[in-house]
Amino acid sequence: MDWRDIPSLSALKAFEATARLGSFSAAARELNVTHAAIAQHVRGLEAEFGAELAFREGTGMALTEAGRALSLSLGEGFGTIASGVRDIGALRQNQPLKVALTATFAENWLMPRIGAFWAEHPDIEVALQPSNAVVDMRRDGFDLAIRYGHGDWAGLEAELLVHANYVVVACPELAAKTNDTTMLGLCSLPWVFEAGRMEQRVWAEEVGLDLSCTTSIDLPTNSLVLSATRGGAGLSIQTRAMVEGDLQRGTLVCLQEAPVSTLGYYLATRPVPRSQALKTFIRWLKSAAA
Structure with missing residues (x-):
């Protein structure tokens, strides 16, 4: 398709609306533009084609033979476009x-x-x-x-x-084995971490956990870490949202919690x-x- 052979789409829309609705004013209302803009578009098309497309008849506009032919083509073309757009919209919705x-x-x-x-x-x-x-x-x-x-x-x-925010959690049985719930005091208990995730380790060391003297187990996923923590294999660092249900049910207890942040x-x-x-x-x- 050579777009240089096709007039302005705005002008073609203006003419299609005029032909379908029978007046410049109705077309202007539908396309939310002025009466003068519609008239200018239609007259511009006539100048480009070198043929009259529409003429005033009573209070509305009537079409010439050339105008009727163009109106039919535009109706079919814009109808096909509208159908394709609706199909894509329905596909997204479905x-x-x-x-x-x-x-x-x-x-x-x-x-x-x-x-x-x-x-x-x-x-x-x-x-x-x-x-x-x-x-x-x-x-x-x-x-x-x-x-x-x-x-x-x-x-x-x-x-x-x-x-x-991060919380340090353990099952109640393991938590009962220490009275010192500072990070330094929790060094004596076993820990469980997700392999490859460093954020929790960095935070733990920043708030006082000495990982060099702490027994820890690495597991491949945090889901396994949580299961092991619930089973008493060790303490773990979790985001509070992930263990809120456990804390409410009492399957885990919170020993340390980071301040609320973004x-x-x-x-x-x-x-x-x-x-x-x-x-x-x-x-x-x-x-x-x-």
Whole structure:
């Protein structure tokens, strides 16, 4: 297609609306422009084609033979475009919401709650994709990412879902073995860490835990760390949001807690219009967090 052979699309829209509605004024109202702008577009097309397209008849506009032919072609062409746009919109609405999040957040915060969402909104399909990798939301087609941090990711809009400051937790039986709950006093107890994640270790050393004289076990995922902690294998450092349920049930007890900061789990979205399904899911997440 050579776009140089096609007149201004704004002018073609103005003429199509005039032909369909029968007047410059009606076309102007539909396209939210002035009567004069519609008339100028139509007369510009006539000058470009070298043929009259429309003429005044009574209080409206009538079409010449050339105008009727152009109107028919534009109606078919714009109709095809409108149909394609509607199809793409319907495809997006019918696709499941694609949500990126960590496996730990999915297992310990979201999954115990999401049954309520499914019960309330059985028509909205949510595709959860747990991973510790930081995804490219635009490239990978994610509607939402639930990320841990301070909420300052370039190119994304972020809203705090839950605060998630570090806490040191243990099962009640292991916690009962010490009266000294300072980090220095907790050095004598065994610890469990997730292999490859250094954030908790750095924080622990900053607040007084001497890892060089502490017995510790490394496990491949935080889910295993939590299971081992619940079973009494050692103390672990968790974000409070991940163990809130355990603390309420008494399966874990908190021995140390970091001061509240901007650290938390954030709802990260791209700066594009949100589908109704995404708005509904985000609204439910905020309600569940509250």
